Amino acid sequence: MRNTFARTLAELAEHDPRILLLTGDLGYMALEPFSEKWPGRFLNVGVAEQNMVGLATGLAEAGFLPFLYSIVTFAALRPYEFIRNGPVLHQLPVRIIGMGGGFEYGSAGPTHHGLEDVGVMRLQPGLTVVAPADYPQARTALLATWDLPGPVYYRLGKDDKTVIPSLEGRFELGRTQTIREGKDLLLIAMGNISQQVVLAAEELASQGVNCTVLVVASLNPSPLEDLKATLSQFRLALTIEAHYVVGGVGSLVSEVVAEQGLNCRIIRCGVKTTPDGVSGSEKFYYQKHGLNHEALVETALLALSEVRS
Amino acid sequence: MSGDNLTLSSNQIRRIILNQSKRANVGHIGSALSIADIIATLYGEVLQIPHPGDPERERFILSKGHASLAVYAAFYLKGWLTKEELNTYCSDGSLLGVHPEHCLAGIDFSTGSLGQGLSMATGAALAARFQGSPRRTFALLSDAECNEGSSWEAIMFAAHHRLSKLIAIIDLNGQQALGYTEEILSLSPMAERWRAFGWRVYEVDGHNVAEMKATIAHLDTTSGPPHVLIAHTVFGKGVSYMERQIKWHYWPMSDAEYQQALDEVGA
Numbered sequence: 001m002r003n004t005f006a007r008t009l010a011e012l013a014e015h016d017p018r019i020l021l022l023t024g025d026l027g028y029m030a031l032e033p034f035s036e037k038w039p040g041r042f043l044n045v046g047v048a049e050q051n052m053v054g055l056a057t058g059l060a061e062a063g064f065l066p067f068l069y070s071i072v073t074f075a076a077l078r079p080y081e082f083i084r085n086g087p088v089l090h091q092l093p094v095r096i097i098g099m100g101g102g103f104e105y106g107s108a109g110p111t112h113h114g115l116e117d118v119g120v121m122r123l124q125p126g127l128t129v130v131a132p133a134d135y136p137q138a139r140t141a142l143l144a145t146w147d148l149p150g151p152v153y154y155r156l157g158k159d160d161k162t163v164i165p166s167l168e169g170r171f172e173l174g175r176t177q178t179i180r181e182g183k184d185l186l187l188i189a190m191g192n193i194s195q196q197v198v199l200a201a202e203e204l205a206s207q208g209v210n211c212t213v214l215v216v217a218s219l220n221p222s223p224l225e226d227l228k229a230t231l232s233q234f235r236l237a238l239t240i241e242a243h244y245v246v247g248g249v250g251s252l253v254s255e256v257v258a259e260q261g262l263n264c265r266i267i268r269c270g271v272k273t274t275p276d277g278v279s280g281s282e283k284f285y286y287q288k289h290g291l292n293h294e295a296l297v298e299t300a301l302l303a304l305s306e307v308r309s
Numbered sequence: 310m311s312g313d314n315l316t317l318s319s320n321q322i323r324r325i326i327l328n329q330s331k332r333a334n335v336g337h338i339g340s341a342l343s344i345a346d347i348i349a350t351l352y353g354e355v356l357q358i359p360h361p362g363d364p365e366r367e368r369f370i371l372s373k374g375h376a377s378l379a380v381y382a383a384f385y386l387k388g389w390l391t392k393e394e395l396n397t398y399c400s401d402g403s404l405l406g407v408h409p410e411h412c413l414a415g416i417d418f419s420t421g422s423l424g425q426g427l428s429m430a431t432g433a434a435l436a437a438r439f440q441g442s443p444r445r446t447f448a449l450l451s452d453a454e455c456n457e458g459s460s461w462e463a464i465m466f467a468a469h470h471r472l473s474k475l476i477a478i479i480d481l482n483g484q485q486a487l488g489y490t491e492e493i494l495s496l497s498p499m500a501e502r503w504r505a506f507g508w509r510v511y512e513v514d515g516h517n518v519a520e521m522k523a524t525i526a527h528l529d530t531t532s533g534p535p536h537v538l539i540a541h542t543v544f545g546k547g548v549s550y551m552e553r554q555i556k557w558h559y560w561p562m563s564d565a566e567y568q569q570a571l572d573e574v575g576a
């Protein structure tokens with residue numbers, strides 16, 4: 001998604017001189033499509049993310065559209081209060097790109113794992129929160145939101161190759177995207193872990209369990225009506241995210257079920273434990289936290305048996 | 310609204326600070342009195358603001374937002390606020406809270422969380438550079454605000470990019486909420502620290518309007534590093550029993566204290 005992001009932003013910059021790209025000294029072999037085309041509108045501010053957000057607040061007040069780039073934890077968490085008191089409080093069009101949601105920076109360790117960004121960003125009213133599932137959706141999402149009047153947080157991934165089947169780059173603010181339909185179970189995914197969810201749905205189908213799979217890429221505004229309509233057709237749904245189970249799509253879906261009084265049990269599949277210092281790849285962490293497709297199938301079958309009994 | 314740079318009276322600002330603090334029964338009086346002369350200098354002599362909504366207006370960020378009452382006083386004296394509006398300070402439903410909010414015409418940026426204002430000011434100065442504008446950006450910081458590491462991120466950035474139209478002013482009163490800065494977290498030598506970070510440094514008497522006006526008028530804002538005025542001030546300036554006294558960071562005045570303060574300021 002990151003090359004797609006840089007290329008798409010470079011295209012948009014051709015038509016809108018307000019666009020600037022600032023990085024906190026990250027984005028090697030990623031941001032060049034923009035930085036080489038628009039060197040005068042690209043700025044490495046150094047390893048100083050708080051200042052990057054403060055700068056963007058000042059730039060946006062004067063009419064610019066600053067995009068800020070860093071790894072999820074440094075983009076969202078380090079300058080969180082600056083985001084709150086700057087772009088959010090002033091409702092200015094600052095765009096924050098958090099790169100590598102979930103365990104994408106696997107062996108870099110827990111300081112680089114983005115596991116609570118959607119939760120903390122979703123807390124801020126007036127902050128649009130977008131978490132695409134693959135690179136075509138990331139492009140559509142950027143094209144749909146780049147010139148919104150208020151601030152936006154994008155949770156992007158490094159993968160510019162994987163395509164989620166049937167998603168076809170669809171994105172709409174405040175909507176979900178259905179990528180598979182079945183009547184036995186509902187799977188709701190956020191981000192690039194959707195790939196595991198698709199594999200799990202295929203395996204479940206081979207065992208006679210037909211799933212509907214929804215992708216939630218618009219976390220704020222919430223896709224309330226779509227979620228309500230789909231959840232009301234099921235007695236059981238799994239939410240799947242490379243994120244702590246608190247604050248992300250599992251929380252969002254649970255809020256909809258509770259507030260709408262729907263009769264659907266929610267199983268939140270996500271990260272539930274604090275880091276233990278054991279290192280590994282994204283795949284390793286998915287397995288560790290029961291988020292690989294094999295574990296998701298097991299969780300689904302167990303939950304179905306409980307609901308049916 | 311007036312486009313003129315009216316000369317503002319520091320003592321009028323002080324009287325308004327006392328009146329409004331007493332009416333609303335709130336503190337932060339000493340901090341506001343500390344910057345009364347700096348605010349009189351900026352809004353009376355320096356800032357080019359044809360009207361608060363002008364995109365080419367010079368920007369001012371009160372990074373030490375808790376002293377906002379001094380700014381409201383200047384707005385009133387410039388005719389940007391009516392008496393009725395000023396009298397809503399700290400009332401329910403007012404835009405005039407303890408800390409400045411950008412929703413109020415004339416306030417460029419909301420502040421209140423220390424260590425954020427200089428970054429926003431630096432962004433504003435960078436925006437002016439990108440736009441080829443001659444407008445200057447001013448930020449007023451407290452000395453204790455330099456405890457915040459984020460302030461130094463902005464200090465480094467502004468110097469590296471030689472933002473010559475950025476002018477910071479430090480209200481060096483030597484006090485913070487719970488004590489004296491030298492006892493809590495030493496900032497000395499303040500001027501050398503800024504100089505070491507690449508800024509052009511000027512030490513001034515923060516209660517001498519003529520000196521501050523002249524210093525700012527002689528700044529070369531066409532090129533070179535950013536500027537910082539280290540303004541030596543007295544916390545609570547103008548009211549003898551408040552001067553250099555820690556409790557007047559938060560304390561409200563009794564009736565007798567209010568009367569004495571008015572007498573000393575010259576109501």
